[in-house]
Each structure stands twice: as C-alpha cells, then as structure tokens.
Amino acid sequence: MITLDELLERDKKREEDGFKRKIRIGRIVKPGAGNREKIIVVPTTVEEKFVHDDTLLIDQSPGEGEPTGGTGEGEEGDVIGEQPVRPEEGEGQGEGDGEGPGEGQGGEHEMEANAYELGKVLSQDFELPNLKDKGKKRALARYVYDLTDKNRGVGQILDKKATLKKIVETNMSLGRIPDVTRIDTAGFVVSPRDLIFRVLSREKQYESQALVFFLRDYSGSMGGKVTQTVVSQHVMLYSWLVYQYERQVETRFILHDTEAREVTDFQKYYSYKVAGGTKVYTAFQMVNEIVEKENLARDYNIYVFYGTDGDDWEKDGKQTLVEIEKILTYAARIGISVVKHTYTGTKETEVEKYIQGSGVLDRHSHLIKMDVMGENVDDSRIIQGIKTLIS
Amino acid sequence: MELVNQHAKGIMEECKLRARDAGLRFDDETLEYIVTNRDMIELSPKIMIPTLYDYWVHDVRVLSGKGMYEAYPSNPYETVINTRPAISFYNDNNPDWLNVMIFYHVLAHIDFFQNNLYYKNTWDVDLAGQALADKRLIAQLRSEKGRWVDYVIEFARGMDNLVGFHRDLNRTLTREQGHVPDRIDFYFDRFLQKIKSVPQHVYLKEIDRYNQCQKDHADFFDQVIEQHPEFEEIFQKEKQKISPVKMDVMEYILKYSSFLRREENEWMKSVIHIVRGTSLYFQPQLRTKTMNEGWASFWHAHLFLKDDRIRGHETDFAKVNATVTAMPKVGLNPYALGLRLFEHIQEMEDRGRYSLDYFQLKDAVLRTKYDRTKNTGTDYIFFVRENMDDFSFINTFVDQEFVDRHHLFVAGKRFNPQHNTWQYYIKSKKVADYKQMVINTLHHPPDIYVVQEKTGNGVLYLNHRFENKPLKQDFIENTMIGIEFLWGGPVHLETSVPSAAAQPGSPYINFWDPGAAGRAADSRQSPIQWKRVRYVLKDRKLHKQEL
Known part of the structure; x- marks a missing residue:
C-alpha cells in the first residue's frame, strides 16, 4: 500500500510536467462528546468531469433549503420538525454537553497528534519555512537527566574547577593564604569534603512556547466557501505551529460578529455560524483583554491570526487599528487573511482598505502581514498564503 | 479475504433452490468471500472489483476511507459484483443466520444483473477476467512510460461519464431483434418533418398507413419510393453524415485525434479503451440503483420469512430489515422506496x-x-425488473395511490428566523412533485457531444445540450485540459451559465441569513436567465467567450 508521503512525492512531479497538483490534505473532523473532537488527516482528491452543478437550485424561493423525500402523517404546509441552524453551547439544550475539563484534555491530545503530522507534511512537502526565532523559554513539566547537580565527597565525575574553588575557600578560612597575590598551592590543606563531584539528576526541560489566537469573522456575510477557506488556512497554520514548536502550542479561539466571543475548541470555532453584522475590532479587543488579564505576554510567543471576508461596519477601521497597534507591542506576528467573495471582484474590501491606508503594514513589516485571496482558491494557494503570513 | 466455508456454502446452495422456485433466474455458479471492513475499504475505490487496474486516485481514496472509518466506523453487510460467476462479499462480523438473509438479497441482485436488459452488454463478458487483463496491460505500460500512463488514465476518466451507453445498448438490442429502425425513424422524424415539411394531417395519415402495413405484412416503403424516388439516396447520404456525430466524445477522440494517431502515442488508445470499457460496464448499475436495491429487498424479505431454517431469528431479522428498509421521516432511501414500489x-x-x-x-x-x-x-x-431502469420505473409507477398509501411527501426545508432553526415542513403531497423530486436525484450526466460541423482546423468543438442545469464550473478547466491533451489541439465547449443580471444579490444570503433575503425580496422570484457561452481551452489556458 502506498503511503501519504509517496503520494505527495508523486503529486509534486505533476508540476514538473506542467499540470496542477491534485492531492489536497483533507481533514475529517469527528465531533465527540463534550469537546473531545478528533481531527484525522487524510489525503483527498477530486476527479474533474463535466457534471451538473446541483448546488444552484433553479426554482427556489429565498430561505429555502433543498427539498427531499419524507414519510408520515400531516397536511401540506404542516411543520414536521425543526433543527437548530447551529449547535449552541448549553443554550436551550437541557442536557448540556458535559464539558468536563478532564474530558477535554484527551480530545485535544488526539487532535494535536494529528495536527503534528499535518504540520510535518506541510513543512516538509510544501516547504513551509522553519521558524528562526523561537523566543523566550518557559518551564514545563518535562524532565531530562543530566550530570548537573553537585555533591561533596562522593559522586560520578570530579568537578575540578569547583573543587579547586572549594579548596581555596577552605584554606582562606584557615588563614593559610595571607597574600592573595602570591598563592603557594603546595601549602594547601585538602580536606575530603572539599572534593566536589557532579551527579546525575533530574532536570526540567525548557522549550519555546507559542500561544496562538485564531480569530475569525462569523457574521452573516461569511457564507460558504469563505469560511471554509479561512478555517482551512487556520487548521494548517495551527498544524504548522504545532510542528514547529514541537507540540508546545496553546490555542485560543475567538469568533466575532458585532461582538466577540471566545469558544473552547476548534470544533466550535470551525462550525459556528451566525447571521449578524460585523465589527472587526471586537475580536482584537478581546485578544488584548485576555493577554492583559492573564499576563500572557511575559511567557509566550503570541501569534494572532485573523480571517475575514473583508467586510466591516466600521468603515475607517479606527478602533480596529488602535487594537492592532496595541497587540503589536507584544505579539510575535499578526497575520490577516482576507478571503474575498467572488462577487466582490477586484474591488478592495473595507478591511484591506484601512489596513493598507494606515501604513501599519510598512511600519511594522516584520510583525504584521496581510494576505488577500479569492474564495475559490485551492490548497496550494492557501499554503502560499500561509507562507506570506509567516514570512 | 477467503471463500466462505463449506457449511455456509451448503446453506447458500439451498437458498438458491428456494429462490429459483420463487421465479428468480441466475447462473448456477457463484463465488462468496468473507471480507473484513478493511478489505471493504480497500476494495470500494475499485468499485469492489479486486482485479481493477491500479491508479493513484484509488490509493488516495483508500487512505481517506481509512481515516473516515477511524472517525465513523461502518459495517457494510455485503456487496455483490456483476461478474461471471457473480462474486459477493460478506462482512466477517455477520452472524451465520444473517448471511442467509443476505444471500437471498444477493441472489436477487444477481437475478437483476443477469436479467435486466440494461445490463445486456455486460452479459457476455466477465469483468473480473477482463479487468485483470487490463490491469496487466496498464502495469506493463507503466513500466515503459512511467507516470504518463496515469495522466492518460486521468484524462480519459475525465470524460468517462459521457460514454454513449444508451446508444450502445440500443444498437445491441435492435441488432438482436433483426430490424433496422433507422429507415423508419428517418422517414418519420426527419424526412417528412424536416426535409419535406408535410402538413400534420399528411404525417398522421402516413402513420396510419404504416400501422396498416404492419398489420397486413405489406412493404411500407414500396409506396414511399413511388412517391419520393429520391428518398433512398437522401437516406443513405444522411446516414453517413450522422454516424460520426453519434459517437460519444471518447470514441470521437479515439478515432479522429491527430495526437493519438502518432505512432509514439498509439499506446494511449488502449488505455482510453480500458477506461471507456470499464465505465460502460458500470453505467447500468448507476441507472438502476433504486430498482436493484428495491428488488433485492423485496426478495430477501419474501424468501427469508418462508425459510424454516431461520426459526428463532425472526426478531433479529426484523431489526436488521427495518434499518435497511424503513422509510425515513425526512430523506430518501432507495432500498425502501424501491421495495415499496415493487410491492405496490x-x-x-x-x-x-x-x-x-x-x-x-x-x-x-x-x-x-x-x-x-x-x-x-x-x-x-x-x-x-427485465425492462425498466430507475427513471422509467419511477416515472411510470409512482402514482397518487402510491404516494397516499405510504404517506409520502416532498419535505421542504426553510429558515425560521424566530427560532433560528431549519424548519422541515410538508411541501407537497402531489404525485407530480414527489416524482420530480425523486427523478432529480437520479444519475444523469450532462449531454455533451462533438459538433461535427464546427470541429476542424485542429479544434474539437463540444456542445452541451442544456437542461436547465449548469455545469460545475470548478471542474471545467481541468477536464478540458485533459481533453486538449488527448485531442492534441484546442477544445471548445458551448454551454449555458446564469446571466449576471438575473442573479440579484448573492446566493449566499439564502443560506446564511435567509431571513434577510426574504425581507428584502421583491424581484428575486424571477427565474434565472441563462446565456450561452463558449469555453475555449488552448495551451492549457481557459478563456470564456459570450455567444
């Protein structure tokens, strides 16, 4: 059986032959109890043919979904059931969804294991760059054993420098070194207690730490492919960071329409939809609040990635820019992806306009990046976008 | 993967006797294998044909199938393939009594494969053997030509839904009946109407005369030649003119592509033939899903319940049978629908x-x-079961009695802004609406053919006969790149797209904020306007021109 790596290797060769790549990295998200979701990385591909496009329904009135078959009693016009447009945490669902902290951990771990694999594929096969500066260190509950502790009298290896220092100390206190400029080592008294050895000991492991904020617009305008594209890019970014930071990555997810809200896991980040308006600044504001309240700037490399269709009710983006400037004081990178609806054409969206206009991209060119793409892009373009955002 | 044991085989042979008594007809020999879920995942990208040629897309599907299985484990009971002998696969998790029930189901499938006339062209071939030969040929070519074999497979598969299945079938069936309908069809459909433009009463009179001739065993064309001495000549001329157009796109390319004609590219033709042949083989299955599953469900229920060897498993049976053949409250289940329609x-x-x-x-x-x-x-x-496919089955037999009896309806789905929910409601209980809804789900590839008159100067000109369903736009470019490669020149495709003016607002509103669209709605009810466009693919670049 052929492996994923071999498939990707072959796919790369297509470019040499003048054809587009065909294999995409797909993600199967398996919702579980609580937030124990599982993400499975699989390759996918489509075989293009001339086929009818069934998504475009001809005689459909607004607000209607696709009709299907049904069985049961009732008259025409009777309502037979309702289904929430989006699953809502706790709200109205009597049983709640049991978000025990213990449960959450297991799921996250599983997602991370897979994300690590995806990150590896992305870094190696799609040649995403490696991170250069991994920044500050933070202690973790992981240990290695090393000859670092010192012990007097007995041990594995004699630490000569430390021993000599100790001997000098002893002899000084004994008054055997009257003149420090002229030391006669022949006259030293050496006590067995002065011998200092190194012994094997448990050591804490230090690793760089990243904290990634994923922000996205989930307002009414973010329909269909735009959301898919944003989320795809964010999954890949996350995976890449997990790989780069050898799994030492923490994530926070923030959604916004006219208000921002934090959600607990990727599953919710991925699937929530709402039909509200759009105020971009709320999301960035929430990042600032969280960072300040939890004093995160000291311990983490903070990354903020934001995905939007470029729509904002606040046309001049004044508040957004204020919040962004604030984030720039501590963040390692802000990456903004604007995924444009096909109907927008080449017109600049509001977000593009005010970000470009403010000059923040030039002033902090190493801290903030923006990438603009259409909603129908393929995975290779999304990955290209990631390169831009993290370059 | 291993053959079933002798004990199970013994039980199955008895099932065959009972099925034959009930009227099912099938070959004596069958092969049964026990497989694991893993085997099933590995076989399904190859349409369950173990000997199908290797292709990287199958490998991708297997890998994603395994991922899917990890997330959503499933336990398919059986699969049967239309080979000679017919091969069926049984899940190793099935208990023995279940395999008996399933074997009746399988026998009905085999009966369907071997008697439904849409399968006529598959009766003289054993696909497993044919596929093995093809697989070896492709493996050999691959050792010589490397990955270019895979490109040719890919490009050929890009067109393999446009094969002239009905035409091939028609040819076989009419050849067998020993009459050539061409002359009659030509006389009535083209000669009288298009060439002579006779008034309607003359046309009807001719039909009457034709029917009279049939009754009297008289030669209808005697008088035709008398009246129109030029008929025979025109007919022969037209016949020649029509024939290349009747080829499907793959055949046309095989025959006329200047690129494939080059000596160094000859090998590609065999690859295209293999892809086309494989696709043709599966066409009847795509077109008889509801019938085939309905037929099998009908017989497994009838035969299993009469079988005294399963005493004590009646409730187990009821449980499994219900999960397979229950009519869903909302949604379509071909097993259930087909079963009920046969009973009806x-x-x-x-x-x-x-x-x-x-x-x-x-x-x-x-x-x-x-x-x-x-x-x-x-x-x-x-x-x-002998003469129909899904379309004629549903179109002919779904009637108001059927819809009323099973309380069927078209379920609509609409947005409820108060509750922020999708609301399911009974949209229609009329047979016409229900029928149309079911028919819309049936396999129906677009009708795309070569326009002989516009093909020339190295250009291949394709026309899409528009049926109010646009082509999936994302797929057009790559499909055409493949056709261009095999054709060896630019490819044009004429089709229809919605004209921009008729698409008020943007369609996303429907889905994400359906309420808003409804509030603002006024002119939105107007039907979509279509305009003809031509896609031109040259040097792997796609252009769109309005016509």
Whole structure:
C-alpha cells in the first residue's frame, strides 16, 4: 500500500510536467462528546468531469433549503420538525454537553497528534519555512537527566574547577593564604569534603512556547466557501505551529460578529455560524483583554491570526487599528487573511482598505502581514498564503 | 479475504433452490468471500472489483476511507459484483443466520444483473477476467512510460461519464431483434418533418398507413419510393453524415485525434479503451440503483420469512430489515422506496388496476374498491425488473395511490428566523412533485457531444445540450485540459451559465441569513436567465467567450 508521503512525492512531479497538483490534505473532523473532537488527516482528491452543478437550485424561493423525500402523517404546509441552524453551547439544550475539563484534555491530545503530522507534511512537502526565532523559554513539566547537580565527597565525575574553588575557600578560612597575590598551592590543606563531584539528576526541560489566537469573522456575510477557506488556512497554520514548536502550542479561539466571543475548541470555532453584522475590532479587543488579564505576554510567543471576508461596519477601521497597534507591542506576528467573495471582484474590501491606508503594514513589516485571496482558491494557494503570513 | 466455508456454502446452495422456485433466474455458479471492513475499504475505490487496474486516485481514496472509518466506523453487510460467476462479499462480523438473509438479497441482485436488459452488454463478458487483463496491460505500460500512463488514465476518466451507453445498448438490442429502425425513424422524424415539411394531417395519415402495413405484412416503403424516388439516396447520404456525430466524445477522440494517431502515442488508445470499457460496464448499475436495491429487498424479505431454517431469528431479522428498509421521516432511501414500489406494482396489477377501466374511473370509493383479482402481479414485477431502469420505473409507477398509501411527501426545508432553526415542513403531497423530486436525484450526466460541423482546423468543438442545469464550473478547466491533451489541439465547449443580471444579490444570503433575503425580496422570484457561452481551452489556458 502506498503511503501519504509517496503520494505527495508523486503529486509534486505533476508540476514538473506542467499540470496542477491534485492531492489536497483533507481533514475529517469527528465531533465527540463534550469537546473531545478528533481531527484525522487524510489525503483527498477530486476527479474533474463535466457534471451538473446541483448546488444552484433553479426554482427556489429565498430561505429555502433543498427539498427531499419524507414519510408520515400531516397536511401540506404542516411543520414536521425543526433543527437548530447551529449547535449552541448549553443554550436551550437541557442536557448540556458535559464539558468536563478532564474530558477535554484527551480530545485535544488526539487532535494535536494529528495536527503534528499535518504540520510535518506541510513543512516538509510544501516547504513551509522553519521558524528562526523561537523566543523566550518557559518551564514545563518535562524532565531530562543530566550530570548537573553537585555533591561533596562522593559522586560520578570530579568537578575540578569547583573543587579547586572549594579548596581555596577552605584554606582562606584557615588563614593559610595571607597574600592573595602570591598563592603557594603546595601549602594547601585538602580536606575530603572539599572534593566536589557532579551527579546525575533530574532536570526540567525548557522549550519555546507559542500561544496562538485564531480569530475569525462569523457574521452573516461569511457564507460558504469563505469560511471554509479561512478555517482551512487556520487548521494548517495551527498544524504548522504545532510542528514547529514541537507540540508546545496553546490555542485560543475567538469568533466575532458585532461582538466577540471566545469558544473552547476548534470544533466550535470551525462550525459556528451566525447571521449578524460585523465589527472587526471586537475580536482584537478581546485578544488584548485576555493577554492583559492573564499576563500572557511575559511567557509566550503570541501569534494572532485573523480571517475575514473583508467586510466591516466600521468603515475607517479606527478602533480596529488602535487594537492592532496595541497587540503589536507584544505579539510575535499578526497575520490577516482576507478571503474575498467572488462577487466582490477586484474591488478592495473595507478591511484591506484601512489596513493598507494606515501604513501599519510598512511600519511594522516584520510583525504584521496581510494576505488577500479569492474564495475559490485551492490548497496550494492557501499554503502560499500561509507562507506570506509567516514570512 | 477467503471463500466462505463449506457449511455456509451448503446453506447458500439451498437458498438458491428456494429462490429459483420463487421465479428468480441466475447462473448456477457463484463465488462468496468473507471480507473484513478493511478489505471493504480497500476494495470500494475499485468499485469492489479486486482485479481493477491500479491508479493513484484509488490509493488516495483508500487512505481517506481509512481515516473516515477511524472517525465513523461502518459495517457494510455485503456487496455483490456483476461478474461471471457473480462474486459477493460478506462482512466477517455477520452472524451465520444473517448471511442467509443476505444471500437471498444477493441472489436477487444477481437475478437483476443477469436479467435486466440494461445490463445486456455486460452479459457476455466477465469483468473480473477482463479487468485483470487490463490491469496487466496498464502495469506493463507503466513500466515503459512511467507516470504518463496515469495522466492518460486521468484524462480519459475525465470524460468517462459521457460514454454513449444508451446508444450502445440500443444498437445491441435492435441488432438482436433483426430490424433496422433507422429507415423508419428517418422517414418519420426527419424526412417528412424536416426535409419535406408535410402538413400534420399528411404525417398522421402516413402513420396510419404504416400501422396498416404492419398489420397486413405489406412493404411500407414500396409506396414511399413511388412517391419520393429520391428518398433512398437522401437516406443513405444522411446516414453517413450522422454516424460520426453519434459517437460519444471518447470514441470521437479515439478515432479522429491527430495526437493519438502518432505512432509514439498509439499506446494511449488502449488505455482510453480500458477506461471507456470499464465505465460502460458500470453505467447500468448507476441507472438502476433504486430498482436493484428495491428488488433485492423485496426478495430477501419474501424468501427469508418462508425459510424454516431461520426459526428463532425472526426478531433479529426484523431489526436488521427495518434499518435497511424503513422509510425515513425526512430523506430518501432507495432500498425502501424501491421495495415499496415493487410491492405496490404487484398489488396494483393483481387487482387489474393497470387498465383503461381503472384509469377512467373517477369515483374515489369505487377506485379503492376496484379489484379484478387478476393475480398477475408477480409476473408483472418480473416484467418490470427485465425492462425498466430507475427513471422509467419511477416515472411510470409512482402514482397518487402510491404516494397516499405510504404517506409520502416532498419535505421542504426553510429558515425560521424566530427560532433560528431549519424548519422541515410538508411541501407537497402531489404525485407530480414527489416524482420530480425523486427523478432529480437520479444519475444523469450532462449531454455533451462533438459538433461535427464546427470541429476542424485542429479544434474539437463540444456542445452541451442544456437542461436547465449548469455545469460545475470548478471542474471545467481541468477536464478540458485533459481533453486538449488527448485531442492534441484546442477544445471548445458551448454551454449555458446564469446571466449576471438575473442573479440579484448573492446566493449566499439564502443560506446564511435567509431571513434577510426574504425581507428584502421583491424581484428575486424571477427565474434565472441563462446565456450561452463558449469555453475555449488552448495551451492549457481557459478563456470564456459570450455567444
């Protein structure tokens, strides 16, 4: 059986032959109890043919979904059931969804294991760059054993420098070194207690730490492919960071329409939809609040990635820019992806306009990046976008 | 993967006897294998044909199938393939009694494969053997030509849904009946109407005369030649003119591509032939899913319950059977629909309701009481399984009685802004609406063919006969790149797209904020306007031109 790596290797060769790549990295998200979701990385591909496009329904009135078959009693016009447009945490669902902290951990771990694999594929096969500066260190509950502790009298290896220092100390206190400029080592008294050895000991492991904020617009305008594209890019970014930071990555997810809200896991980040308006600044504001309240700037490399269709009710983006400037004081990178609806054409969206206009991209060119793409892009373009955002 | 044990095989042979007694007809030899879920995942990208040629897309599907299985484990009971002998696969998790029930299901599938006329062209071939030969050829080519074999497979598969299945089938069936309909069809459809443009009453008179001739065994064309001495010549000329157009796109490229004609590219033709042949083989299956599953479900229930060897498993059976054949509250289940429709047809025919008498009867009470106790229903459903495909099956037999009896309806789905929910409601209980809804789900590839008159100067000109369904736009470019490669020159495709003016707002509103769209709606009800466009693919670049 052929492996994923071999498939990707072959796919790369297509470019040499003048054809587009065909294999995409797909993600199967398996919702579980609580937030124990599982993400499975699989390759996918489509075989293009001339086929009818069934998504475009001809005689459909607004607000209607696709009709299907049904069985049961009732008259025409009777309502037979309702289904929430989006699953809502706790709200109205009597049983709640049991978000025990213990449960959450297991799921996250599983997602991370897979994300690590995806990150590896992305870094190696799609040649995403490696991170250069991994920044500050933070202690973790992981240990290695090393000859670092010192012990007097007995041990594995004699630490000569430390021993000599100790001997000098002893002899000084004994008054055997009257003149420090002229030391006669022949006259030293050496006590067995002065011998200092190194012994094997448990050591804490230090690793760089990243904290990634994923922000996205989930307002009414973010329909269909735009959301898919944003989320795809964010999954890949996350995976890449997990790989780069050898799994030492923490994530926070923030959604916004006219208000921002934090959600607990990727599953919710991925699937929530709402039909509200759009105020971009709320999301960035929430990042600032969280960072300040939890004093995160000291311990983490903070990354903020934001995905939007470029729509904002606040046309001049004044508040957004204020919040962004604030984030720039501590963040390692802000990456903004604007995924444009096909109907927008080449017109600049509001977000593009005010970000470009403010000059923040030039002033902090190493801290903030923006990438603009259409909603129908393929995975290779999304990955290209990631390169831009993290370059 | 291993053969079933002798004990199980013994039970299955007894099943065959009972199935034959009930009227099913199938070959004596069958092969049964026990497989694991893993085997199933590995086989399904190859349409369950173990000997199908290797291709990287299958490998991708296997890998994603395994991922899917990890997330959503499934446990398919069986699969049967239309080979000679017919091969069926059984899940190793099945208990023995279940395999008996499934074997009846499988036997009905085999009966369907081997008797439904849409499968006619698959009867003289054993696909497993054919596929093995193909697989070896492709493996050998791959060792010589490397990954270019895979490109040719890819490009050929890009067109393999456009194969002329119905035409091939028609040719076989008419050849067998020994008459050439071409002359008659040509006389009535083209000669009288298009070339002579005769008035309607003359046309009808000719039809009458034709029917009279049939009755008297007289030669209809004697008089035609008398009246129109030029007929034979025109017919022969037209016949020649028509023939290349009747080829499907793959055949046309095979025959006329300058690129494939080059000596160094000859090998590609065999690859295209293999892809085309494989696709043709599976066309009937795509077009008889509801019938085939309905037929199998019908017989497994009838035969299993009569089988005394399963005493004690009646409730187990009921459970499994219900999960397979229950009508979903919302949604379509081809097993359930097909099963009920076969039962309905049987009963209608038993009561003699497929008759003019019944058709003309308007009194509702008398209609429900109508029963001529013909009891020909069983024969009739055998006739249906022999002669129909999903479309004719549903289009002919789904009637108001059927819809009423099973309380069927078209379920609509609309946004409820108060509750922020999707609301399911009964949209229609009319048979016409229900029928149309089911028909919309059937396999129906676009009708795309080569336009002979516009093909030339190295350009291949394709036309899409538009049926109010646009082509999936994302797929057009890559498909055409493949065709360009095999054709060896630019490819044009004429099709229809919605004209921009007729698409008020943006369609996303429908889905994400359906309420808003409704509030602002005024002119939105107007039907979509279509315009013809031509896609031109040259040097792997796609351009769109308005016509």
